[in-house]
Amino acid sequence: MDAFTDIRLAGVSYAFGSHTVLNQIDLEIPAGTVMALLGPSGCGKSTLLRLLAGLTQPAAGTIHFGTRLVAKSGWALPPELRNIGMVFQDYALWPHMTVEQNVAFPLKMRRVAHTERERRVAGALARVGLSEFAGRKPAGLSGGQQQRVALARAIVAEPRVLLFDEPLSNLDSELRESLCRDMATLLRQLGITAVYVTHDRREAEILADRIVHLSAGRVDAIRSVTSSSGETA
Ligand SMILES: Nc1ncnc2c1ncn2[C@@H]1O[C@H](COP(=O)(O)OP(=O)(O)OP(=O)(O)O)[C@@H](O)[C@H]1O
Ligand SMILES: [Mg+2]
Structure with a gap:
C-alpha cells in the first residue's frame, strides 16, 4: 500500500x-x-x-x-x-447489500482476491466493533451502526x-x-x-x-x- x-x-x-x-x-x-x-x-x-x-x-x-x-x-x-476513503453525512450504503458486502465493495472494485477480501473485511468490521452484524442489511441497523459500516468501508482498502x-x-x-x-x-x-x-x-x-x-x-x-x-x- x-x-x-x-x-x-x-x-x-x-x-x-x-x-x-x-x-x-x-x-x-x-x-x-x-x-x-x-x-x-x-x-x-x-x-x-x-x-x-x-x-x-x-x-x-x-x-x-x-x-x-x-x-x-x-x-x-x-x-x-x-x-482515498470517504465518509459522508448520509452514510451512502447500498441497501440491497449486507454489511459484509458493503464493506467488501471497494476491494471487489480493486479485484482483491476472495480470501484476502474476507480477511480484510473481517479486520475492518472488527475495528469498528461490528463483527456480529456482518450478515445484516443496513435497514436493520441504527444510524450509528450504519455510519460505522461506512467507516469500515472507507478504511478497508487501506487508503492513504x-x-x-x-x-x-x-x-x-x-x-x-x-x-x-x-x-x-x-x-x-x-x-x-x-x-x-x-x-x-x-x-x-x-x-x-x-x-x-x-x-x-x-x-x-x-x-x-x-x-x-x-x-x-
Ligand atoms: N451546485 C451549486 N451551485 C451554486 N452554488 C453552490 C453549489 N453548491 C454549493 N454552492 C455554494 O457554494 C458555497 C459553499 O458551499 P459548501 O457546500 O462548500 O458550503 P459548506 O461550508 O459545506 O456548508 P454546510 O455547512 O451548509 O454544508 C455556498 O455559498 C453554496 O451556496
Ligand atoms: Mg457542507
Missing part, C-alpha cells in the same frame, strides 16, 4: 458562476495529521473536501498528495485513482487519505460524542492523514490535531489542538 501522504494546496480557488466559493487557499496537511475544517454553513467546507476527493476541479491553484500532482486549474485526478463530510450530524448528541471519540481512537491507531469537515467545534476538538477555520472561502486561522481540549488516543 502507499505510504500515508501529506497534502498541499497552493492558491486553490473555486467558483460557481460568478460566485467565488474558495479564494486562494494555501494549506499544508502533514502526513498522519487529522485536520478539521471548521466554519459556518456556506463557507466552502464541502467544496474544499470535494476538491480533495477529486469530485470537482479547481479554477486555479494546485493540489499535491505527497509529490504527486492531483489537481490543477481545470483538471483533477479522478477519485478512484487517488487511493481519509475524507469526512459531517459524518455525525445525523446522529443524536450523545451518540455523536461517543462515536466521535471512537473515531478519534481509530484514526490515531491507523496513523492516517485525514480531513474532517464539521461545523461543530467540540467534534473538531475531540478528533483533530489541527483545526482550520474557514470563513467565506478563505482560511481564517489554523490552530493546534492540545490533548487536554480533546481526546487522546
